[in-house]
Amino acid sequence: MAAETTEDVVSAVNFARENNLRLVGKGGGHSYLGTSNAPDLLLIWTRRMNSITLHDAFVAKGCDAVEPPQPTVTVGAGAIWMHVYNLVTTRGGRYVQGGGCLTIGVAGFVQVGGFGSFSKNYGTAAANLLEAEVVTADGTARIAKTCTNADLFWALKGGGGSSFGVVTRLTCRTRELPEYFGGLFTTIRASSDAAFGRLIGQFIAFYATSLLNPHWGDIVTLQRDNTLVVRMTFQGLDRQQAHAVWQPFLGGVVASGSDLNFTLGPRIVEIPAQRLWDPAYLRARNAVLIDDRSDAPAENLFWAGSLGEAGQFLFGFESLWLPRSLLQADGRERLADALFAATRHWSVGLHFQKGLSGASEETISAAQDTATNPAVLDAFVLAIIAGGGPPSLSRPSRPPARSRGRAAAGAGDRQGCRRTEKSGAGRGHLRRGKQLLRARMAARLLRPQLSEVARDKEEIRSHGSFLRPPRRRQRRMERRWFHAANGGPEGNQRGAQPKPILQSYTYDEAASKTVVGDRELRAEVELTPRRMTHPGDRRVSGLSGNRWS
Secondary structure, eight states, X not given: XXXXXXXXXXXXXHHHHHTTOOEEEESSOOOTTOTTOOSSSEEEEOXXXXXXXXXXXXXXXXXXXXXXXXXXXXXXXXXXXXXXXXXXIIITOEEOOOOSSXXXXXXXXXXXXXXXXXXXXXXXXXXXXXXXXXXXXXXXXXXXXXTBSHHHHHHHTXXXXXXXXXXXXXXXXXXXXXXXXXXXXXXXXXXXXXXXXXXXHXXXXXXXXXXXSTTEEEEEEEOTTSEEEEEEEEESOOHHHHHHHXXXXXXXXXXXXXXXXXXXXXXXXXXXXGGTTOHHHHHHTXXXXXXXXXXOOTTOEEEGXXXXXXXXXXXXXXXXXXXXXXXXXXXXXXXXXXXXHHHTTSOEEEEGGGXXXXXXXXXXXXXXXXXXXXXXXXXEEXXXXXXXXXOTXXXXXXXXXXXXXXXXXXXXXXXXXXXOGGXXXXXXXXXXXXXXXXXXXXXXXXXXHHHHHOOBOOOOOOSOGGGSOOHHHHHHHHHSOOOOOSOHXXXXXXXXXXXXXXXXXXXXXXXXXXXXXXXXXXXXXXXXXXOOOOTTSSOOEETTEEXXX
């Protein structure tokens, strides 16, 4: 149902409740877990609820005594961030904490926490929420804010999209713009495994001393071919200042001789902050792709680098927050070794903007008053390991992405235990394989540290026990090998060479049994399985939602 008003949403919620229908809300459709869509349900699509209004001195009604007037923006649930940025920043000269991807929907982004390129300075989107209108399961439209429905308001700030109701409108604070936004981009290739291990260690030391602050965010990728890809953004610095920050690290790469080489030379981009999301400015520099529909507005743009994500299938997606303590001098070598070991299986993305360690005390304090996982407060980065492929309908000559994913999930490792004919049977093989890789990596990183500081000796238990298979089948699955390839029974029809993702692995009980410390420590390590996207699951999503949207 395409909702245009709050009354439309109320009617849809009442209809679903009275007819016992599963209900879900969808704005931008960026849920990697597919939570914004599923078969056999009533979907409330809020895309047409896309109004955007600026306020110079907003005070939530009834909150005069606890909140001073402040500049804000009120946004309909269906608005996307490119449209919001264009009004708030390009025309209004202010900044609002939103997503890095321009087509992300505002409402879902805020409700899941909301990290952007500059979160280390401006905090999460959830922490910047001042008021929300939400339709709850009883069909009532409620206003949630600090002084009214405070519990509901707290839950909406990072508690999950459409978990507590269908949000129809949000009001978020805006901030002063810095003079410049910018970024540094480079790619470094190591000539050997040993040189790549040293490069990882050098970068970790450099990050800990020079980049762990509110100025820097975004992504560094460690690839299986011994390549380090840097795509980091900055705010509050100019080109010369950014160059001075990076000179020691880049100079070390040059001094390494033949061990390290630039496959993409360092490039620093500096943009006047008010022009970063200016459609005319971006079009003139070929930085974006446009919506080529005849009736599309001029501000319908997206980053050129995001094109490959449109409609992609995600075979597996796992992430882990890494605590700041790993950046201490005695932990860096252990961290570098673990990251290098992980890259022997799959590329690892380090999303520095998705950890708040290094942010200001004000930013940390605001994030504490949200429903977001408290592990983010002490995490300096979110490490992501994911696998995917193009849409199944994009290349008819290739086997569908779903079939390739099943083939990849079922291909057996050639090392270790005896192969079984059932190794490719379950659709959860690659999913659970990546979970075990995450557990292996987490144990390698954190278990020795936890053993030293923990106070209690209790097992970390699953928070999603309904996803755990029967114990006998679980043990059987744990004994199998987890290996994926670009080939397999169907993928090799085009002559693709197998590329192992996971080596044979026997589940180590020690990886799931560890001691537990304080609250933040429990949040840092979570070795239990969670549901992930998989080509056998209909709820596979990509940049523009999923294929059933």
